[in-house]
């Protein structure tokens with residue numbers, strides 16, 4: 001019962017407390033103290049006829065209430081960032097970094113520096129940016145991201161070597177002319193060679209499953225598949241292994257988190273493909289669950305738990321590579337919306353962090369100001385309001401999602417033993 005009253009309680013309290021709401025949805029140490037007191041009141045309000053012991057999700061009530069607790073924006077910076085909380089459990093928290101604000105806004109770099117132990121260039125190491133024309137390579141953005149990571153003592157994940165998206169037209173034409181294998185060798189040699197020894201893991205293949213395309217193996221029809229056949233996946237991992245043996249080869253995949261028949265089909269296709277790759281000793285070391293949560297689709301924790309367990313049982317390490325929450329089906333009211341975002345995130349993270357094979361949790365940027373959910377027209381909310389998908393708001397203030405993430409990290413089981421075994425494996 002205790003687990004199920006939190007949201008009900010939040011909604012009831014949200015209505016009851018709206019009088020003292022001041023519009024801020026930030027969380028600081030003082031707020032946390034208030035939250036702890038408010039949590040007691042939450043129990044008082046919601047415990048009519050019910051009793052319970054606070055669970056890992058008790059914070060949800062507090063998370064929502066933080067939105068109503070009236071902290072001042074200037075006090076939003078507790079010293080400990082998300083990565084510190086993750087690191088205490090042998091985990092890493094990181095973020096995608098967008099090169100435009102990194103160049104223009106020092107506060108953006110400070111926020112990423114404060115919160116993150118790992119960064120991923122959101123776009124700069126994709127082929128269309130790094131090799132836009134046959135005779136022109138452009139590594140400045142990747143180099144700057146690497147320099148930033150080094151300056152902040154952060155690790156770097158690279159994305160993405162082989163993808164159907166972010167391919168320049170000239171490269172598509174070469175792939176169609178059956179020069180695909182030579183191009184793949186040249187491209188991976190170039191980019192993974194440039195950053196050899198500096199990348200912890202590379203997204204080697206990205207978003208390769210699409211059962212709707214009608215193939216028995218569930219593979220997405222892409223220019224790479226058409227030119228090389230299903231062995232293009234094996235080839236890409238083998239080339240990375242030759243180019244940078246220390247970088248962990250990672251298969252990054254989307255739409256596996258929520259609960260729907262079409263998601264089940266994707267999970268099945270992924271597990272079957274992972275088993276075949278393992279049987280052939282393809283040098284894939286990690287599986288990347290993107291973690292784009294979606295408020296329009298139900299979430300089934302047990303189905304996700306089973307899926308992660310099966311991936312781990314094959315010996316793969318797991319990274320959450322692009323975590324955020326698409327809030328378009330949640331209410332417009334910022335405080336209620338933040339509460340629902342934090343609740344969904346916490347339920348997801350509790351399952352994910354229970355799996356010992358999980359090494360890293362990376363959000364897809366850190367501030368709502370830069371979320372692809374706000375820049376991509378197809379992802380905007382129908383009411384036109386900006387999405388609140390990430391742990392910092394537009395002014396770099398920590399949101400209830402930030403607090404839910406921090407609590408998920410601090411309440412997580414210790415991952416250090418599994419990490420030592422899997423990280424370099």
Ligand code: G3I
Nearest residue numbers: 122123126159160165166206207254290322364371372375
């Ligand atoms: O830089 C140009 C800018 O000059 C121009 O004015 C503007 C007009 O649309 O476009 C800008 O480029 C855009 C770029 O993002 C930078 O904002 C591209 O059109 C746009 O296609 C590109 O989208 C990126 C997308 O991947 C495709 O590469 C998103 O930023 C990035 O967040 C997104 O990330 C993907 C992951 O790699 C894989 N998983 C899904 C995730 C979200 O789509």
